[in-house]
Amino acid sequence: MPTEDKKLSITENATLQIASPKSSALKRFTNFVGAENLSLIIALIIMVALIATQTEFFFSARNLMNIGQNMAVVGLIAVGMTLVIVSAGLDISVGSIAGCASVVCALTVTQMGTVTGGVFAGMGIGIILGLINATIISILRVNPVVATLATFSAFRGVAFLIAPDGRPVGVLDPNLAWLGSGRLFQTESFPGLPVAFLLLVLVAVVAHFVMTSTVFGRSIYSMGGNPVAARLAGINLTRMRYAIYAVSGALSGLAGVLVTARTSSGQPASGTQGLELEAITAVFLGGALMAGGKGTIVGSMLAVLLLATLSNGMNLLGIPTFYQLVAKGLLLVLAVAIGQWRLARSEKQQAKLAAAGK
Amino acid sequence: MSSAILDVQGVGKSFPGVKALSNVSMKVFPGEVVAFVGENGAGKSTFLKILCGDYTLDEGKVALDGTEVSHASPLEARNAGFRLVRQEPEIVPHISAAENIFIGEYPRRASGRVDHAKMRQITTEMLERYGFVGVLDIDALGRTLSPAQQHIVEILRALKDGVKVVAFDEPTASLTTEEADRLFALIRQLRKEGLGIIYVSHRLHEVMEISDRVVVLKDGVQTGDLRIEETTEQDIVNLMVGRELAHGYSRDEVSTPEVVLEVENLSSRWHRDISFQIRAGEIVGFAGLVGAGRTELAKVLFGEFEKSGGTVKICGEVKTIRSPADAIAANIGFAPENRKAEGLILVRSVIENASMAVYSALARMGVLRTSAMIEKVSPFIQKLEIKTPSLEQEVGKLSGGNQQKVVLARWLAAAPRLLILDEPTRAVDVGAKAEIYRLIDDLSKQGLAIMMISSEMPELLSMSDRIIVMRDGQISEPIEKQDATEEAIVNLALGTKAA
Numbered sequence: 001m002p003t004e005d006k007k008l009s010i011t012e013n014a015t016l017q018i019a020s021p022k023s024s025a026l027k028r029f030t031n032f033v034g035a036e037n038l039s040l041i042i043a044l045i046i047m048v049a050l051i052a053t054q055t056e057f058f059f060s061a062r063n064l065m066n067i068g069q070n071m072a073v074v075g076l077i078a079v080g081m082t083l084v085i086v087s088a089g090l091d092i093s094v095g096s097i098a099g100c101a102s103v104v105c106a107l108t109v110t111q112m113g114t115v116t117g118g119v120f121a122g123m124g125i126g127i128i129l130g131l132i133n134a135t136i137i138s139i140l141r142v143n144p145v146v147a148t149l150a151t152f153s154a155f156r157g158v159a160f161l162i163a164p165d166g167r168p169v170g171v172l173d174p175n176l177a178w179l180g181s182g183r184l185f186q187t188e189s190f191p192g193l194p195v196a197f198l199l200l201v202l203v204a205v206v207a208h209f210v211m212t213s214t215v216f217g218r219s220i221y222s223m224g225g226n227p228v229a230a231r232l233a234g235i236n237l238t239r240m241r242y243a244i245y246a247v248s249g250a251l252s253g254l255a256g257v258l259v260t261a262r263t264s265s266g267q268p269a270s271g272t273q274g275l276e277l278e279a280i281t282a283v284f285l286g287g288a289l290m291a292g293g294k295g296t297i298v299g300s301m302l303a304v305l306l307l308a309t310l311s312n313g314m315n316l317l318g319i320p321t322f323y324q325l326v327a328k329g330l331l332l333v334l335a336v337a338i339g340q341w342r343l344a345r346s347e348k349q350q351a352k353l354a355a356a357g358k
Numbered sequence: 359m360s361s362a363i364l365d366v367q368g369v370g371k372s373f374p375g376v377k378a379l380s381n382v383s384m385k386v387f388p389g390e391v392v393a394f395v396g397e398n399g400a401g402k403s404t405f406l407k408i409l410c411g412d413y414t415l416d417e418g419k420v421a422l423d424g425t426e427v428s429h430a431s432p433l434e435a436r437n438a439g440f441r442l443v444r445q446e447p448e449i450v451p452h453i454s455a456a457e458n459i460f461i462g463e464y465p466r467r468a469s470g471r472v473d474h475a476k477m478r479q480i481t482t483e484m485l486e487r488y489g490f491v492g493v494l495d496i497d498a499l500g501r502t503l504s505p506a507q508q509h510i511v512e513i514l515r516a517l518k519d520g521v522k523v524v525a526f527d528e529p530t531a532s533l534t535t536e537e538a539d540r541l542f543a544l545i546r547q548l549r550k551e552g553l554g555i556i557y558v559s560h561r562l563h564e565v566m567e568i569s570d571r572v573v574v575l576k577d578g579v580q581t582g583d584l585r586i587e588e589t590t591e592q593d594i595v596n597l598m599v600g601r602e603l604a605h606g607y608s609r610d611e612v613s614t615p616e617v618v619l620e621v622e623n624l625s626s627r628w629h630r631d632i633s634f635q636i637r638a639g640e641i642v643g644f645a646g647l648v649g650a651g652r653t654e655l656a657k658v659l660f661g662e663f664e665k666s667g668g669t670v671k672i673c674g675e676v677k678t679i680r681s682p683a684d685a686i687a688a689n690i691g692f693a694p695e696n697r698k699a700e701g702l703i704l705v706r707s708v709i710e711n712a713s714m715a716v717y718s719a720l721a722r723m724g725v726l727r728t729s730a731m732i733e734k735v736s737p738f739i740q741k742l743e744i745k746t747p748s749l750e751q752e753v754g755k756l757s758g759g760n761q762q763k764v765v766l767a768r769w770l771a772a773a774p775r776l777l778i779l780d781e782p783t784r785a786v787d788v789g790a791k792a793e794i795y796r797l798i799d800d801l802s803k804q805g806l807a808i809m810m811i812s813s814e815m816p817e818l819l820s821m822s823d824r825i826i827v828m829r830d831g832q833i834s835e836p837i838e839k840q841d842a843t844e845e846a847i848v849n850l851a852l853g854t855k856a857a
Contacts, residue, residue: 215717215726222714225703232662232692232700233714233768234683293705349755 036287040302051313061191068197071308075200076255077279079207080248082300085283087244088224088292092148094252095275096155097129099268101256103162106169106266115175122257123250130249134242159268169266180261196258208297225293284335363388363554364523369418378404379578386554393565394558396575402558410442411435439522447512451501456481458500459514484514505532525556534647562591609799614638618807619776624668628654629831636807643822644811645847650828652811656778660692661685691769695780701765704754708746711753712767738767759790780811815844827851
């Protein structure tokens with residue numbers, strides 16, 4: 001985010017421009033959101049226009065609220081997933097972690113009567129499970145896909161094991177329910193904003209700052225782009241991996257807490273299944289590369305919004321769930337294919353430069 | 359003289375926005391070795407790919423032994439008799455050397471099954487004919503082959519029946535001197551057998567030794583086609599770069615008595631009992647064959663590999679270095695040999711790549727502002743004259759020389775006392791090389807101690823204040839600059855006594 005209007009003259013024939021001072025408003029906007037994100041915004045606008053012409057209900061306050069609440073759960077996981085994928089890893093176990101956290105949160109609230117304790121317990125179990133993932137990947141040297149595929153199954157089992165008799169744990173606490181379906185800034189003319197959605201915005205803003213303006217975030221980009229070079233520049237890859245998977249676990253745990261809050265029960269499975277697919281799709285759709293080193297929180301969040309709108313629209317239009325599942329699968333392929341295509345294109349440009357001998 | 363076995367007339371090739379080759383004409387006669395030289399990006403690879411049938415040409419004609427093959431596919435070009443010995447051959451790891459040689463063209467029995475007996479017999483005959491008996495075990499699996507053996511497999515692939523013209527692309531890059539000599543013997547034999555040979559190399563002394571004629575390319579244009587006995591290395595260089603180039607690089611000694619690096623009795627998996635010192639302002643060159651343990655020594659010093667014994671002192675203090683992070687904290691910098699694999703993050707920007715090693719130092723409470731990165735790094739980017747459209751440019755989109763300078767900028771920003779450079783000018787073109795030498799010289803003048811690993815003799819001889827030769831994980835006594843000769847270094851590297 002270079003904002004200085006200063007020019008550094010490097011050589012006579014090459015001028016180093018940090019930001020051209022007279023860029024148009026449109027250009028500045030494109031720079032801010034990034035060219036890749038611009039296509040997401042355009043896709044979102046087209047989709048909204050299409051859905052809105054088919055059903056008036058789309059723009060109703062209740063529906064928009066609904067989209068905001070649905071986004072929160074996937075969105076929190078997608079924030080953590082962005083860190084993981086940028087570091088050239090993958091975390092398939094996020095949905096199962098959320099399931100565990102949902103049950104742990106419900107148990108804590110019912111047995112100890114503290115909502116704050118429940119939230120922290122949910123995030124805590126998420127961190128522990130994330131650290132287990134990191135240990136399997138770093139110490140046992142198991143490929144992240146395989147490691148988290150294994151814990152995807154194992155953690156789901158744990159969720160059923162800690163729930164008494166493997167059944168959902170009912171929890172009736174108004175404070176917890178407020179977290180799931182409450183609103184803030186409600187006035188007579190304004191219906192307010194969902195608490196869960198605001199929580200996501202807060203987390204995303206913090207994560208954006210971490211990714212762009214801290215040593216930790218910058219190091220994630222470095223290690224994802226080239227782990228050997230990152231290590232030779234003094235970055236401790238093992239420690240980074242522990243931190244990254246712990247963050248992913250904590251945010252998955254928080255997502256699980258939101259599920260408990262919204263459904264008033266600790267759910268070992270329902271409500272958290274399939275979250276890994278949606279989060280991974282969102283991160284790739286948001287511009288992250290399969291190979292690591294690229295991806296932004298802004299992009300991932302736009303993609304989460306796009307996906308939430310898409311599935312909301314398909315529900316409103318009465319498209320059966322089975323078709324929706326197929327559509328989600330196709331989207332994941334499309335998202336990764338676009339990334340690969342971009343990569344191939346930039347490699348071609350590099351080849352051209354090399355051929356030109358520049 | 360008989361008619362040309364390879365006749366290239368007015369060949370040109372463009373890529374979108376780039377004219378890679380224009381109007382190249384050359385002939386190769388049977389029993390002739392024609393060298394192809396030029397800077398990186400001069401069009402040599404494009405030319406070889408056209409001959410191979412990998413690229414189709416836009417203009418001109420190519421004829422092999424009288425048959426036009428201008429628009430041949432790779433298979434047609436191969437069947438017509440043109441063979442390329444690639445620099446980095448594709449070897450299948452889980453099949454034998456003989457199977458690798460015959461891959462895609464296995465001899466078959468009448469029943470359609472692969473005739474292993476015949477394959478082994480032909481391979482054995484070829485080994486005898488070309489003097490590789492005892493060098494290559496035909497039953498060894500691909501993954502067990504050394505780079506030199508892989509190269510032999512690639513050569514035998516090329517020499518299988520029907521060969522008329524063989525092109526060698528940088529054949530000595532991964533070979534030891536001894537192996538290179540064997541290759542030259544082979545090339546002389548092929549010349550005697552009447553094949554046409556194209557020899558592409560950066561190493562001009564090899565070109566002078568082995569070839570009959572030399573074709574020079576510069577920016578896709580042919581700038582010379584000379585008989586070797588009528589030319590000199592300097593003439594060829596002038597045609598390549600189109601300007602006079604000072605022979606080598608000379609520098610004044612600037613070292614001071616202050617010892618920056620002191621290694622005592624260092625041992626590791628690769629090394630035994632290594633002791634040496636580097637003083638402030640001194641450049642110590644490390645010579646040796648590939649596999650002597652030079653890169654490994656750099657990585658042991660930098661904490662990437664483990665040491666099993668001995669001490670390392672920086673400016674008189676004993677340092678425990680267990681990771682690159684420890685090494686950076688001990689004021690050591692390391693620019694690795696393989697820029698793309700180990701040095702740079704190609705998908706990230708110039709500014710990030712240049713400031714990576716100082717992230718923690720620039721941050722306050724873990725917060726790292728872009729402005730702090732720019733402030734720290736841009737002076738070095740300017741000083742090194744890195745040509746980049748912006749600091750946000752992806753490093754992968756810069757040229758080789760500029761990429762290497764980004765790695766240097768990273769270590770300048772970290773302000774180390776000791777800088778380890780592993781093959782600092784590998785895959786950098788001649789013009790950029792001179793610039794990098796000047797930079798290294800400047801750094802030593804500022805009091806840096808520099809350990810420079812290099813396989814290029816002129817570079818070692820002109821840049822180093824002292825030269826240490828490594829062989830089998832041990833080091834020689836340092837050779838002082840005034841006593842350093844190519845012969846002395848080669849003898850130490852090979853373990854032969856000077857005559």
